[in-house]
Amino acid sequence: MHTLNHLFRKLFNSQQSGLVIVILIIGVVLSFFAGFHVDHLTGQKINNFINAYTLMQTGTDASFFAIMAIGMTLVVISGGIDLSVGSIYALSGIAMAMFLRSAGALSPVATVTIGLSISLGVGLLCGLINGVMITGLKVHPFIITLGTMWVFRGIAFVASKAESILVPDALTSVAKADFLGLAIYPVPMLIMLAVTALGALYLAGTVMGRHIYAVGGNAEASRYAGLRVNRILVGVYVVSGLTAGIAAFVGSSYYGSASCADATGYELYVIAAAVVGGASLSGGRGSAPSAMLGAILIVLIRQSIRTLHLDQNYEWIIIGCAIIVAVVFDRLNARLTAKRLLTESARARSEEREA
């Protein structure tokens, strides 16, 4: 028990363990109230929530948000915001699908390589445009990305003539690879975990990551400490665009098509995920694993409306309230933990002194 506790503490900080606990509680409550249905093939009684299909659907949904939420977390830590991620997703997906359609038949490996490079490349380029405009024109990121949100989606719309474009099967067979033939498709979730791990390592372990926190905390002081503030800021928007590109690649491939209306409104979910995960919109605070948990929490709340057969019309209200409650609780929890930690360390120190 003790080692388990220790492991838990090592894996998640207190704020994250709060999120994990909330997610588990919602999971338990959901499986309790979800009711059962009878599988017509096997005749078994199956929980409406705890079943492979629903869990996987929820996890897959969360993956796309979470991947983008990692990029968004970087942006939010730097003190900015990126409203264009949904549009970058759509544009990357469309660009990839259109190019592959015009390229005709290719080997599967070539298809995947080209598809991946195009979607990531377009995402990266869009992020670069955002970042360069924000730092070069010295306009607030809210305004720039609000503008590019429409521009990028507009380009996707014009380019695709508002058609939905199919992507080659080679991509789908990768993104929707079946796990042991059990009709379980773990690839999006694995990519989510990989992106989260990379994001966490980047933020906690690298000099660049530390610099993002510094710039978000006090840009002027960071400049005085010799940090290249503009370069750091361009970097976070590039990463944000890149994660949108990754999400677009996985998403379009998984569902087999891309359309200019894909991911409409995702930016708000993604921002919400980062903030529910404890990122501070005034900059300087946030973490990648928390953002992933935030995305899972939001998707879970959305899922519970379906599973519990609540009136779909209340979805926005419930999600809105849940986000506010989550953030308020998080701040409370953070304050309490800070208090506890400080008291503990002070006690340890005074004991040390006496000894």
Next chain:
Amino acid sequence: MENIHPIIRFEGIGKRFPGVQALRGVNLEIRRGTCHALIGENGAGKSTLGKILAGLYQPDEGRLILDGRAVGFRSPRDAFLAGIGIVHQELAFCENLSVAENLCLGSLPAKRGFICRRSMKAMAEQTLAVIDASLNVETVMAELSMGQQQLVQIAGALAGGARIIVFDEPTSSLSQVEARRLFKLVKSLPARGITSIYISHRLEEIFELCDNITVLRDGCVVATKQASAVSEKELAAMMIGRSLDAYYPRRTTGSGGKTELLRVKNLSSPGKFSSISFSVNAGEIVGLAGLVGSGRTEVALALFGLDQQASGDVLINADKTLITSPGEAMRHRIGLVPEDRKRCGLILSMNARENISLAILEKTATFGWVRRKKENELAQTYFDRLRVCAPHVNALAASLSGGNQQKLVVARWLAADCRLLIMDEPTRGVDVGAKAEIHGIIDHMARSESGILLISSELPEVINLSDRVLVMRNGRLAGELPRKQASQGAILKLMAGVAA
């Protein structure tokens, strides 16, 4: 009768912050119409005591007795209404608003919900007249010097009918001349029946202004003495709990090496300073004195690549270089301890370790990865050497006392291993013990062939540390004094522009 009863009595005041007992069982009486000094090391609890009196913090235990009645202030407004004003260590203003708007913020004169500009202006001018300050009340706060901002704050407190004013390190950001003006004002307060509580790390000004002195250490009152009955040395010993050899030890050696680290020729920046020429040799400490606003800080910023308008020649190690960014300056191993720690120095949302290591992080990293062990050791070293008073090296910078925050900024640049370190008011708000330590480190750096350009408004600091003193006046170099001739009088004359 009136004068016998204390105007304020603190009875067993205790205050806890997460992990820190900032005050414990503080008993203190402040006599009516006196100037009472509060001194102590950084983090001793001086500001906290002042803030409790001003209603910013509520004590966890104990009572506050004002005029014989127990009072409990729930907000700064309560305290203000009871006649208590405070001049903060970190000046707090709406920088984007005008002087008039700031002065009248609590009670903006309005007609039918619209601000009446004319009466606001009149009100503000009246307020400033109380302390004979002449300022254009329509100036935006951000454009004023620190000293002027402080005057506005004092005027505001006095006009609000304050009977007690808490000054929390008021001179830490003032020039000598501005400080003298403040002293005159503080000295005039008893005659108006106003009691002042004066917090400062500068003992000489405390002896000049105060009647009684209370020493705090680790949140406890060590002693309350009459100013006429103690010496600086005794006070310093009481504050740090051990005796300090010399309050301002004068550097013994230091002729300065021969290799030239920096030569500046005709450095100018429109509207800030013009034709500045000087040099700094390896192993030399060069003092830069001058009034606030004389352009000292601006020269420092230009040398550190933070002034795009600057023109002229800068030679580093005899190479002609034009530094255009701090990053470039750091590649030439130039560092700058900035003057304004809140705006340009600290990252409040980060902890002490991260603040200390910020400038050197990139250099100590391997392939972009932070070496945590190395970082920890480095931060801990300077954290201990400068005696930062905080629960541990991972404590949030925002929770540290003013002087301890300053230590973090100084530590960052001491750790950065600079060849030429420009220090702009490095010991502002730092206690005597840590000040001696910082002076020691500066001295050590000079001995190991680094060059130091030291800007300070504290003349004894400049005089005792510097091998040469440059004096600036109105954006120009007014003169250069070798160590032997750098006396307080000579520097002051150059600063003020009186023929020597």
